[in-house]
Amino acid sequence: DAGVIQSPRHEVTEMGQEVTLRCKPISGHNSLFWYRQTMMRGLELLIYFNNNVPIDDSGMPEDRFSAKMPNASFSTLKIQPSEPRDSAVYFCASTVFGAKAFFGQGTRLTVV
Amino acid sequence: DAKTTQPPSMDCAEGRAANLPCNHSTISGNEYVYWYRQIHSQGPQYIIHGLKNNETNEMASLIITEDRKSSTLILPHATLRDTAVYYCIVRAPAGSNSGYALNFGKGTSLLVTP
Numbered sequence: 001d002a003g004v005i006q007s008p009r010h011e012v013t014e015m016g017q018e019v020t021l022r023c024k025p026i027s028g029h030n031s032l033f034w035y036r037q038t039m040m041r042g043l044e045l046l047i048y049f050n051n052n053v054p055i056d057d058s059g060m061p062e063d064r065f066s067a068k069m070p071n072a073s074f075s076t077l078k079i080q081p082s083e084p085r086d087s088a089v090y091f092c093a094s095t096v097f098g099a100k101a102f103f104g105q106g107t108r109l110t111v112v
Numbered sequence: 113d114a115k116t117t118q119p120p121s122m123d124c125a126e127g128r129a130a131n132l133p134c135n136h137s138t139i140s141g142n143e144y145v146y147w148y149r150q151i152h153s154q155g156p157q158y159i160i161h162g163l164k165n166n167e168t169n170e171m172a173s174l175i176i177t178e179d180r181k182s183s184t185l186i187l188p189h190a191t192l193r194d195t196a197v198y199y200c201i202v203r204a205p206a207g208s209n210s211g212y213a214l215n216f217g218k219g220t221s222l223l224v225t226p
Binding site for chain 1: 146150153154155156157158161199213214215216217218219
């Protein structure tokens with residue numbers, strides 16, 4: 001199994017542009033999580049899905065952020081418009097309901 | 113979920129056992145203790161978890177006190193590759209209303225020295 005796959009690995013964009021981060025969870029996993037990591041705030045849970053349904057999005061910082069999971073094998077996290085303070089490493093993780101979570105390698109986002 | 117308290121940093125000599133403590137005094141009876149680590153620039157990696165009994169796997173041992181208010185992660189023979197941030201997390205069981213997402217604190221930065 002290739003594990004959780006995130007793309008792109010690195011993204012540099014200008015302030016105001018739309019950014020889309022992608023995640024392919026491990027096949028058979030039914031829960032998916034999006035995290036953001038910065039030096040100041042550490043690892044923050046943004047949103048998670050069970051069986052493709054968003055369960056808790058209370059960690060999404062503001063309306064500029066949105067996440068979707070159209071099917072069991074794909075999820076996106078979109079930022080529109082992006083701002084410099086959105087610069088961070090974004091991690092996706094997946095798990096079988098209640099079991100240990102597997103994390104992707106992350107997407108390093110830089111907004112200039 | 114219950115909160116956890118960990119020392120911000122620890123050092124350990126290579127080849128020695130690394131004992132990483134965690135306090136979780138407000139843990140509920142059905143909450144599990146999970147340990148993850150994050151090596152620089154990588155995603156967090158699962159290490160071990162337990163409910164009330166001590167657990168051991170190929171990576172580490174987990175010792176949970178009888179009152180479940182604290183635990184210790186033991187790396188029996190630390191290597192330089194064990195240098196990482198270690199997170200102790202208390203997690204609701206699957207199916208609970210509060211969900212079972214992992215909420216990471218600041219963790220303990222372990223430095224293994226030659």
